[in-house]
Amino acid sequence: DVKVTQSSRYLVKRTGEKVFLECVQDMDHENMFWYRQDPGLGLRLIYFSYDVKMKEKGDIPEGYSVSREKKERFSLILESASTNQTSMYLCASSLRPDTGELFFGEGSRLTVL
Amino acid sequence: QKEVEQNSGPLSVPEGAIASLNCTYSDRGSQSFFWYRQYSGKSPELIMSIYSNGDKEDGRFTAQLNKASQYVSLLIRDSQPSDSATYLCAVNMIGFKTIFGAGTRLFVKA
Numbered sequence: 664d665v666k667v668t669q670s671s672r673y674l675v676k677r678t679g680e681k682v683f684l685e686c687v688q689d690m691d692h693e694n695m696f697w698y699r700q701d702p703g704l705g706l707r708l709i710y711f712s713y714d715v716k717m718k719e720k721g722d723i724p725e726g727y728s729v730s731r732e733k734k735e736r737f738s739l740i741l742e743s744a745s746t747n748q749t750s751m752y753l754c755a756s757s758l759r760p761d762t763g764e765l766f767f768g769e770g771s772r773l774t775v776l
Numbered sequence: 777q778k779e780v781e782q783n784s785g786p787l788s789v790p791e792g793a794i795a796s797l798n799c800t801y802s803d804r805g806s807q808s809f810f811w812y813r814q815y816s817g818k819s820p821e822l823i824m825s826i827y828s829n830g831d832k833e834d835g836r837f838t839a840q841l842n843k844a845s846q847y848v849s850l851l852i853r854d855s856q857p858s859d860s861a862t863y864l865c866a867v868n869m870i871g872f873k874t875i876f877g878a879g880t881r882l883f884v885k886a
Contacts, residue, residue: 706876764810767820
């Protein structure tokens with residue numbers, strides 16, 4: 664089974680702090696994604712990566728950056744956390760870029776005070 | 777207009793009935809379509825994928841695709857209380873982005 668592991672299930676941070684959300688997948692998938700999920704808004708794509716050191720902006724990249732130094736690891740960075748970034752963050756991976764067959768991690772619930 | 781639209785529900789059906797979930801999408805170039813199920817407090821899991829017009833059946837689930845109408849649906853036959861969840865429609869768009877609808881909440885009453 665594909666396993667996508669997110670390093671932190673729950674985080675509480677203060678406004679202005681730098682936040683790192685880590686995601687690791689063990690199935691040698693090329694493609695990795697970061698989404699945030701908010702009530703009524705569904706999942707919104709922040710960034711995705713289809714290769715090591717490659718990244719593409721999703722629909723809501725503002726205030727976020729990403730890093731993919733190794734194939735199995737995709738990190739989401741909030742340079743200066745703000746309260747409107749309080750959300751559930753979901754990492755996902757897929758074998759091929761032209762498919763939406765995504766495998767999700769358990770999610771990281773971030774609260775910014 | 778949202779790229780992927782779903783009725784938020786909740787959709788309530790009695791146990792044993794057919795639940796019908798619908799989704800429309802805006803990008804005519806989309807080639808692949810998916811249904812994910814998300815239980816409360818859990819992450820989404822893929823339950824159905826469909827790539828060509830028509831119906832695709834898998835157990836109690838049937839996905840239907842009509843590209844001309846830009847419409848995808850999911851039918852759940854013999855609905856069970858364990859089917860109660862939020863169902864997310866997802867579309868893989870040009871540029872390799874997978875875009876999700878906001879989801880439809882389904883309640884199956886015992």
